[in-house]
Amino acid sequence: MKKDEYLINKGVNRWMVFFTIVFIIITSLFYYILYTENKLPTSITIWDFVILALATFRLVRLFVYDAIFKFIQENLMDAIEIMDNGELLMTHTLAQSSLKRTLYKLAVCPWCMGVWIALCGAFVYYLLPGSYFLFVVLAISSFASMLQVFSNLIGWSAEYRKLKAEKFV
DSSP: OOHHHHHHHHHHHHHHHHHHHHHHHHHHHHHHHHHHTTOOOSOOOHHHHHHHHHHHHHHHHHHHTOGGGHHHHHHTEEEEEEEETTEEEEEEEEOSSHHHHHHHHHHHOHHHHHHHHHHHHHHHHHHOGGGHHHHHHHHHHHHHHHHHHHHHHHHHHHHHHHHHHHHHO
């Protein structure tokens, strides 16, 4: 590993520790706010858990994988202009800044985003009862996405079997 890359990775590790501490502080703050507002749940119903889980799943997919939020990931990378056959092309690479690289790694990690989104989602869900409708919409969207993926899987499986059967005919 080159010295520059080593220093960037060392910086990334420091930022990861920082963001872990920030997460603990925010979690404590959210807990305190829910406690003082007398909205801290002592238990969770299966229905609330399913709604929160599906809504979190949808938001993670939205932020990490969907094209609508790609601009966030691109802003956390370094843009490079390349001339190719007289045409100017723009490409993105990992940032040289350890902070931007850390934020990018967090932004593209479904597990990392899942924890942050679950924390914020649960906080909003319990603090603002009026947000229930938003969470139901996200949960329905999540379930619909799963149905779409499942139906695609069935279609691909059928197509694969068809092609496989045609080889033997």
